[in-house]
Amino acid sequence: MDAMWFSVAMTIVAASTPLLLAALGELVVEKAGVLNLGLEGMMLVGAVTGFAVTFATGAALVGIVAAMLAAVAASMIFAFLTLTLASNQVATGLALTIFGVGISSMIGEGFVGKTIPVLGPVFPEALAGHPFLRLLFGHSPLVYVSLVMTAVVAWFLTRSRAGLILRAVGENDASAHSIGYSVIGVRYAAVAFGGAMAGLAGCFYSMVQTPMWAEELTAGRGWIALALVVFSAWKPWRLLLGAYLFGTVMTLELQAKAAGVGIFAPEFLAALPYLATILVLALISSRRSVGAAAPACLGRPFKPAT
């Protein structure tokens, strides 16, 4: 019985980590005042690239780096359109998701059903395989990366000067520009970071969780990550909490299905995290404090005056 709960806990961590990674990236992007709805698309680009490169080279690390670079490249298409050409961020982000779905299916066509070795635990087998200690030591390296990145993002935003400038750009782009900061430059950097994190999140699905390629592998988790950013009120530590909350809901749904708890239709359980996303978004956006927490320039294109 204990062993079963430990394995549930391990699954929760695995379900929560990609949400956390993707949402951390998006949080930084949104703090800079950019709304990138292409999260799902970038994750898929990362997922397929990570899988394909690992399949070809056999080196997981190369695959991860390639996944991040590919997702950054995808994010730069978005950045060029929305920042340089000042196109509508919502429409462009949706287009990026559609693009990501399409291109990942195309690239992934030859890989359907193929497998690669799981990117397993980093710690020695004695720790990673231990029935209890594996809860601490038995995870993929990306899990530890996600936790470290939470702290790094929290520190960066509240303590560093660069983070202050980033927040200023998201808060009042015109003022930041008039003081002499490059609004567009800061936003490009933020979008690229968001892309890299989405790439990491994507290859977590294709290399850690199910080391096998399938179309639309991320199954809409990018949208959940987007909702999480709002849920967390743009605070990294609250984001960590939210990601694990959603990870738990998603895992329990699977467990309930496996255990044959038949109170609800399985379809209902599968829809639960998405319903929760909608519910959380609706509840939170009706509260005034959330409006105040949002970066004031979120989603507004910036065109510098001459």
Added chain:
Amino acid sequence: MSEDRLELRGVTKAFPGVLANDHVSFAVRPGAIHALLGENGAGKSTLVKMIYGVLHPDEGEIRFDGKPVTIPNPKAARAMGIGMVFQHFSLFEALSVLENIALGLDERLSPADLERRIREVLARYGLTLDPHRTVATLSVGERQRIEIVRALLLDPKLLIMDEPTSVLTPQEVTQLFETLRALAASGCSILYISHKLHEIKALCDKATILRGGKVVGDCVPAEESSRSMAEMMIGGSLRDIKKAAGRTLGAPKFVVEGLSLEGTGDFDVALKGIGFSVGAGEILGIAGVAGNGQNELVLALSGETPGEAAAVRLDGTPIGALRIGERRRLGLAAVPEERNGHAAVPGFSLADNAVLTARGRKGLVNRGVIAAGKAAGYAEEVIRAFAVKATGPAATAGSLSGGNLQKFIMGREVLQVPEILIVSQPTWGVDAGAAAAIHQALVDLAARGSAIVVVSQDLDELFALSDSLAVINEGRLSPKRPIADFSLEEIGLLMGGVHGEADQGAHVAAAPVVEASHAH
């Protein structure tokens, strides 16, 4: 003989369709306080933006400490020792005072060092400001202080001040002037832009007057009268506010009694038992330092935050629980302080902005459909009646200068002939000509029998306009009294929270400010 600190020679700047500055030349001595005077649109802003490196001259030369310079950007200007306090603050609302100042500094300082230096500057100039407060919680006056501190931290050689006193109490103005004089005495030159001519008389050594982008004169303000400077500025003679003689105030029309409101957010001031009445034809002025509940009071009166029905009554009808639209239908109009985004939608045309508040009383909406022709007609009427400089009803509100937009907003309400008009800061950042027009419109509206409440921090304005006055402090309103019963000193004390001692009440309203107010 030392060099001039700043000298402009034939500086010219053209925008498409407008010659903003036409061969402007003048010089500022080291340690001098030099006024730049002119109506909105005279080219003052363009000129100082060029000195601060935001814009670049098409022609002409800027010399600093005797050497010709090109100033590519504000950072270069700051590096040379030029500081600027903008009229519209470039602040980040969600960030703290400390973070805001850090963003504006080119030097990298640790937060602890920066805080120490900020506290030094605050102490040296006797200013109060909490470095850890979030800007969103601060009053306009406090926000301005951030900008001033930010500029002073750089030990500037030239400080440009754009309309700095519009939001300060007399005591704060006095304090600011002491700060500026101390700064000037230490050798820093100050370029001072203001419409308040008596302040320029009191503070500035010299003044350069701009009209239509050209220098039309120089003067020593102390040797001129406010009126003569104003007339140079507008290039014509100035109208006085004409109050109908011997008009009698009608019965109480607008009564507020026991109006209390809890502050909902961290930023709000609670209103505590506000009570006053305004008669038909009366203008009640409400004075107070920014952030003492004025915003909350205006919101409660306009209906943006409805409360208890009986707390606000119009001709005996309790309206305290009604929303804005219902109050408007009953004849209560309100003009909030913030022009862009509150009183008007910057991206909408003037006609659409007219529809927003005048749809009911002017019938601009017909069964849910906007009567476009009527709306444009009404906007046109406002533009004509208030001499708003705009290309027409199709111009966006955001394309108008502050003064012109304010004239449009005031006109939009006044031409609806409301029973009650609540206005907040009607002439903030508005030039003398436009301010006079707005004041006259208010006086005329009152003469027709409307009751008017003017919330303002500009005491000249209140003295010029009001029949009676009350002072708001920390959400409490002093009893109203006829304006002639107040002395400037007493108002200052009330604004600071000292409530009516008998001996202060004895002063007669012969304060110098009353005389100076005729400049408008």
